[in-house]
Structure formats: C-alpha cells, structure tokens
Amino acid sequence: MPQEPSPAAFFIDLMSHSPENIICSWSGGKDSCFALMQAVRQGHRPVALLNILNENGRISRSHGLPPVILQQQAAALGLPIHLQPSTWADYEQHFTATLAGLREQYQATAAVFGDIDLQPHRDWEEKVCAAAGLRAMLPLWQLERKMLVYRMLEQGIICRIVSCNEQLGEDFLGRLLDDVLIADLEAAGVDVCGENGEFHTVVTDCPLFSTPVNLPAFRKVKHEQYWFLDWQEA
Structure with missing residues (x-):
C-alpha cells in the first residue's frame, strides 16, 4: 500500500470554517459518501441530500441508481433526500433551483461535493452554489487518487x-x-x-x-x- 499522507491533508478545505449546516450532492457512490464522512468528521451538520434523476425519474444521472436504492441510503443516514428529475439540458437550472430551495428549507450555508481534481467540475459547483447562496465545500480536493x-x-x-x-x-x-x-x-x-x-x-x-x-x-x-x-x- 502506498505511504499515507498526513491526515490533516484530508481536511484542508474545511479547517478554516466553523461548523455549518450542509447539503450533500449525493450520487450514491463512494466519492460523495466519503466527502460527506469527512465533512461530518469536521463537525459539519448534514441536513439534506440532493440527487438528480433522469427526466422520467426512473434512475439517477451517471450512476443509474433507482430511487429505492437512494432512499435506502438516505434512511440509513437519517437524512431527507430530494430526488429531482431533469434532462441534461435543464440540469444546471434544476440543480441550482433545488439547492436554493433546500438552503432556505434547512438553513444551510454550504453544499458538499465529492470531486477530487477536475477543475471544470469545481468551477461548475462553485458557480451553482454561488447562484443558490451557498458555499461549495470539496473536502477531497487535490488528494492523490x-x-x-x-x-x-x-x-x-x-x-x-x-x-x-x-x-x-x-x-x-x-x-x-x-x-x-x-x-x-x-x-x-x-x-x-x-x-x-x-x-x-x-x-x-x-x-x-x-x-x-x-x-x-x-x-x-x-x-x-x-x-x-x-x-x-x-
């Protein structure tokens, strides 16, 4: 196994901030899950999960997970999950609007994402969060894959x-x-x-x-x- 970095490296994105109510962009996969784990470890309070489904609401975008699996995960986490159907063309509009609604409903101040080192992904997340009145939180950012x-x-x-x-x-x-x-x-x-x-x-x-x-x-x-x-x- 490769030599481990300092544990502090896993929390660079969070250490300068006080605990916040956070929304998790939840894919159902390992990266969003681990990002949420690190945010919780730093004292942040998850208040809701957000997942974008395909336009007919049958499966999630990219991962292809049905709502029943996502809902099981949310129940296991003890968190509400918002499942938002959308076409790819309307993805950004729906994501931003849903984030803004969840921010108001749960008094959230940040949203956590599991991206690691793709700058265009981070740029997009910071853009939609800014539009929704939230801070983008990326606790896995620039860690060795x-x-x-x-x-x-x-x-x-x-x-x-x-x-x-x-x-x-x-x-x-x-x-x-x-x-x-x-x-x-x-x-x-x-x-x-x-x-x-x-x-x-x-x-x-x-x-x-x-x-x-x-x-x-x-x-x-x-x-x-x-x-x-x-x-x-x-």
Whole structure:
C-alpha cells in the first residue's frame, strides 16, 4: 500500500470554517459518501441530500441508481433526500433551483461535493452554489487518487461498481471495491478512483449508515458506450 499522507491533508478545505449546516450532492457512490464522512468528521451538520434523476425519474444521472436504492441510503443516514428529475439540458437550472430551495428549507450555508481534481467540475459547483447562496465545500480536493481509495476502504466504505466504460466491460459490473479490484483496475489501465468517469459505484455500507443497503436483483445492460446494472425489482 502506498505511504499515507498526513491526515490533516484530508481536511484542508474545511479547517478554516466553523461548523455549518450542509447539503450533500449525493450520487450514491463512494466519492460523495466519503466527502460527506469527512465533512461530518469536521463537525459539519448534514441536513439534506440532493440527487438528480433522469427526466422520467426512473434512475439517477451517471450512476443509474433507482430511487429505492437512494432512499435506502438516505434512511440509513437519517437524512431527507430530494430526488429531482431533469434532462441534461435543464440540469444546471434544476440543480441550482433545488439547492436554493433546500438552503432556505434547512438553513444551510454550504453544499458538499465529492470531486477530487477536475477543475471544470469545481468551477461548475462553485458557480451553482454561488447562484443558490451557498458555499461549495470539496473536502477531497487535490488528494492523490489511489491513496484516497485506500483511505475509503480503511474508513469503512463498502461499495460495488454499478456502471463502467467499454474498456472495463461487463465483467467489472457488480464487483466489490477491494485490493483485488484496485489491482485489476490498474492492470486494465484505468484510474482506480474513476475520477475520469471510467466507472461509478454504489455504497452499500459505511460508518454513517445505521444499517446496510440491500441491493435489488439486477442484470447487465449496455447503453451506448457504457455498461450498467439494470435493477429488475426496483
């Protein structure tokens, strides 16, 4: 395992701020979960989760998670979740408006995101937060990707791959994130954090959950250049 950085490096984005009521941009995957864990560890108070669904409200954008899984996660966290259907064309408008509504409803002052080092993502998050009257909080920002994945495992995140690109293929779907998978991702020439969109995960347990999430039955389907778990009983 790589040498660990100072634990203080995990909280650079938070240390200069007093505890705040925060909204979490919740994908259901490892990065948003770990970002929330770090924010809570620093004393911030999560008040709501926000997830953007596709236009028919059947699954979440990017990760392809049905509402029943997202709602299980929210219940395990003891938090309300707002599920907002949207087309890609209206994504920013709906995201900003929903953030503003949640800010007012829960007296929030910041929103937490799980992005790591893609500057255009951070720029967009800071833009929509500013428009909604919130501060963007990115506790994982500029951390080394591989070390970050190991820290997630060490701190108790349990997750599986729910979507991946053609380079990985359908055999990676459903696999548990562990040392073996990390090695296989590296062997396949894929970033082990999936920050470039190579794969997405679903968290089934973590220290913030009161109970593990039960995943419905699924099959594997391909949509354009991406493989997804299709949830049959959701």
